[in-house]
Amino acid sequence: MSWRVKLAQKTAPADVQALQDLFERHDAAVRVLMEEDISKKMRAELQWGVHRANYEKNRSIYERGVSERGMRYLVKHNLVDAKLIAKWKKPGYERLCSTAAVTTSNTNMGTVSICRVPLRCRQPEQVRPSVLTGCVTCATEDDGPIWWNEEPPERVLTWVFC
Amino acid sequence: MQEAPTPASTPSFPLLCETCLGPNRCVRMTRDERGRACKVCERPFLEFRWKPDGANTRHKKTEICSTCARAKNVCQTCMFDLNFGLPVAVRDQLFGLGGAPDAPLAGGSTIPQSQKMLEYAAMKNEEAVLDGSVAKLYDSQASNAPILAHQLARRDPKYDRNRAHVCSFFVKGECKRGIYCPYRHDMPASDKSSLSDQKFKNRYYGVDDPLAANILSRAAEKRNDASQVTIPSCDDNTVRSLYVGGIPSTCTAGELVNTFKAFGADSEGVRLVSERGFAFVDFQTHDQASAALHALHNRLELGAERKRVSLNWAKSRAAGAKRGRPTDSEARGARERDPKRPTTVPLPSESPTQLGSLPRKP
Numbered sequence: 001m002s003w004r005v006k007l008a009q010k011t012a013p014a015d016v017q018a019l020q021d022l023f024e025r026h027d028a029a030v031r032v033l034m035e036e037d038i039s040k041k042m043r044a045e046l047q048w049g050v051h052r053a054n055y056e057k058n059r060s061i062y063e064r065g066v067s068e069r070g071m072r073y074l075v076k077h078n079l080v081d082a083k084l085i086a087k088w089k090k091p092g093y094e095r096l097c098s099t100a101a102v103t104t105s106n107t108n109m110g111t112v113s114i115c116r117v118p119l120r121c122r123q124p125e126q127v128r129p130s131v132l133t134g135c136v137t138c139a140t141e142d143d144g145p146i147w148w149n150e151e152p153p154e155r156v157l158t159w160v161f162c
Numbered sequence: 163m164q165e166a167p168t169p170a171s172t173p174s175f176p177l178l179c180e181t182c183l184g185p186n187r188c189v190r191m192t193r194d195e196r197g198r199a200c201k202v203c204e205r206p207f208l209e210f211r212w213k214p215d216g217a218n219t220r221h222k223k224t225e226i227c228s229t230c231a232r233a234k235n236v237c238q239t240c241m242f243d244l245n246f247g248l249p250v251a252v253r254d255q256l257f258g259l260g261g262a263p264d265a266p267l268a269g270g271s272t273i274p275q276s277q278k279m280l281e282y283a284a285m286k287n288e289e290a291v292l293d294g295s296v297a298k299l300y301d302s303q304a305s306n307a308p309i310l311a312h313q314l315a316r317r318d319p320k321y322d323r324n325r326a327h328v329c330s331f332f333v334k335g336e337c338k339r340g341i342y343c344p345y346r347h348d349m350p351a352s353d354k355s356s357l358s359d360q361k362f363k364n365r366y367y368g369v370d371d372p373l374a375a376n377i378l379s380r381a382a383e384k385r386n387d388a389s390q391v392t393i394p395s396c397d398d399n400t401v402r403s404l405y406v407g408g409i410p411s412t413c414t415a416g417e418l419v420n421t422f423k424a425f426g427a428d429s430e431g432v433r434l435v436s437e438r439g440f441a442f443v444d445f446q447t448h449d450q451a452s453a454a455l456h457a458l459h460n461r462l463e464l465g466a467e468r469k470r471v472s473l474n475w476a477k478s479r480a481a482g483a484k485r486g487r488p489t490d491s492e493a494r495g496a497r498e499r500d501p502k503r504p505t506t507v508p509l510p511s512e513s514p515t516q517l518g519s520l521p522r523k524p
Contacts, residue, residue, distance in 0.1 A: 108192050108211075125218045128342045136342070152341060160341050 006077045013070045016079075019061055023079075026057035045148070048134025051098040052147055058084050097135035097145040106132055118142055119159040127160045176210040176224045179237035179244055181319040184214025200227035201362040203284040210238075214324040218346065222324065225362065233287040234366060235300040240323060241365050245304045246315035251368030252377050256311045257303060273367050314381055383460050393459045396475040402451045403476035406441045409434070410465035417464060418443065425457070426450035442476050451475075 003023050007016060033049040058081050066074065075082040087093040087102070100106055101113035114122070115130040118139040129136050129148035136156060138144035146156060176191075183189060189212045197209035207227035213219060224238040231238045234250050243253040253259075274280045290296045329345035331337035337347065351358070356372040364370045379392045406418070415434040422432065422443050431444030445451040459473050 109190050123217070125344070128344060148342065157341070 003079055006079060011073075013067065013073055015066045016070045016073050019064065019066070022057060022060045022064070025060070026053060029053045029056065044131045045134065047132070048129070048148055051100065051133040051135070052149075054081060054084070055097055055145065061085075062088060092140060094140045095138045095142075095144040097130075097138040097147075098133045101130060101133050101135065101138065115139075115145070119156065122159065124160050127156060173228060176238045177228055177231045177236075177244070178224070178239060179242060179247065181247070181321060181323065182214065182222055182237055182239045183212070184216055184219065184324055185319070185321065186215035189214065198223075200230055201225045202230045202366045203227060203287070204280060205284060214321070216321055216324055218326050219321075219324045220326045220344075226366065229284070229287050229291050230366065232291045233296055235296070235303070236366070241362070245300070246307070246311055248311070248314055249368070249371055249374040249377065250366060251371045251374035252314065253303075253311070254368050255378065256308055256314075273363050273369055310381060314377060393456055394474050396448075396452075399448045401475055402445045402448045403431075404443045404445070404451050404455055405474045405476040406443060406462075406464075407439070407472040407474070408469065409436070409439045409441055409471055410467055410469045411436055411439070412467065413465035413469075415441075421458070421462065421464070422454060425454035427454075 006012060007020055007023070030053055033053060036049075038046055061074070061080055062085055071080075071085075074080045081099070083099045084096065087096045087099065093102070096102065097115060101115055104110045104112060107113065113130040113132055113135075114126060114128070115133060115135040115138050117126075117137075119127060119137050119142050127136065134148040135144070136146040136148065136152070138146075142155065146153065152160075191210050191212040194209045194211070196206035198207070199205065200207050203226075205227060207224075207229075209224055211221055211223040213221045222239055226236075226238050226241065228238065231241075234241075235244050236242060236250060237244060241250065242248060243250065246253060248256075274283045326344055326346045328350045329337050329343055329347055331339075332343070332345070332347045333349060337343055357376070360372060365373075368374065375392060409418075413434075413436075415429075415432055415436075418432045418434055418441055419427065419429045422445075426445045426447070427443050427450075432441060433444075434441040443451075443454075445454065455473055455475070460470070462473060463470050
């Protein structure tokens with residue numbers, strides 16, 4: 001809700017104000033998440049929606065493109081996930097689903113999430129959504145991220161049944 | 163409040179058999195101090211957790227504490243003997259550690275029921291482990307084993323126990339995870355009902371262990387020891403057919419009819435499948451079938467070579483037909499035929515949370 005206030009201020013750059021529809025779309029997605037029936041969902045699955053919604057919102061802003069000044073404004077007022085967008089600028093992390101996937105303190109063995117491993121390097125039984133984010137793969141070469149609630153595309157199925 | 167006592171003698175690596183560790187000796191383990199209660203002595207203990215190598219394995223963890231494991235010289239996860247891979251009841255009987263000769267499966271000790279007995283037993287085990295008496299007891303077993311121990315022991319590891327568990331949602335036809343499901347999409351083995359009802363404490367103390375009973379029964383069959391052999395029972399009184407297995411090709415249907423005519427079967431009731439070496443014999447009543455089974459179990463020899471055949475109750479046709487693994491299209495068909503389920507599959511909507519069904523491709 002406070003993003004409306006931030007966007008309405010006089011100091012907000014014009015291209016940031018033009019992002020309003022993306023923020024509204026994110027609000028709608030979050031509202032759906034809050035209202036969904038959780039009784040049939042797995043405990044881990046409840047978090048996946050949050051990671052996906054966060055990705056969709058930041059990705060849409062990143063792809064539409066803002067000026068440098070606009071981006072500074074967004075970061076300063078916490079309107080975007082700055083750490084995630086910073087990763088997208090690094091080689092190899094262009095399609096990262098969430099910063100949680102590369103935080104090694106999140107895993108038992110101190111590794112990154114399984115979704116970071118390209119599908120061609122995985123065993124068939126490892127072609128699964130990451131427990132943390134619900135992302136099946138966010139490797140750049142796999143044209144990720146592919147989420148748990150999408151119909152698995154052909155390039156995923158080939159690695160499941162090989 | 164007194165803190166729960168933990169086993170004193172906890173080493174840095176769990177006591178495990180080769181099978182539970184998996185074919186690859188390189189495994190990554192996590193350790194959790196006082197992570198879980200031991201399934202036998204119910205005290206908190208250092209829990210190790212790892213994933214054995216292999217396709218579709220599950221994560222395994224130590225189920226009993228190291229003290230309990232050492233007291234019986236068993237693996238901390240599967241509770242089979244470390245030297246022979248046999249259940250405690252079988253091992254104890256072979257080495258004369260168990261109960262009275264006339265009640266070999268009763269075990270040397272009864273299962274502690276009360277909290278005080280549980281703690282007392284745990285304390286006794288601790289003492290025995292710490293002063294080295296159990297180590298002395300089991301060290302000599304590997305070298306001084308009776309021949310039967312080596313015959314019964316499994317030579318090669320069987321990694322089936324490391325597989326993922328059966329998906330209970332798939333069994334009901336409700337698994338929405340599809341190809342992403344980490345559990346096994348198989349039907350559970352339905353015929354071994356007593357084997358699927360095992361309890362940790364029974365297996366550990368060697369009391370009422372169905373797997374041990376099976377192993378000892380088969381060993382007794384080999385040795386022709388009638389007192390040990392258990393004749394399979396059938397609770398269903400409508401079943402009046404027997405299954406005869408391992409029939410040699412020299413045996414004819416006529417020979418079968420002659421054998422079972424005395425018990426009430428006629429030539430129409432005998433169905434022999436000679437290529438596969440089995441037959442079904444129908445009787446007129448359940449009691450006739452039971453009498454035939456009791457008379458001939460482990461004794462019937464057929465064919466020119468007088469080969470001993472196995473006898474058991476016949477499973478009903480419906481159960482037999484379902485024993486195979488249903489293909490996913492069959493399971494999906496079963497789902498679609500259910501009138502309560504919607505017949506159209508919802509398309510994934512634009513909302514990121516709509517979970518469309520993920521049918522598993524055949």
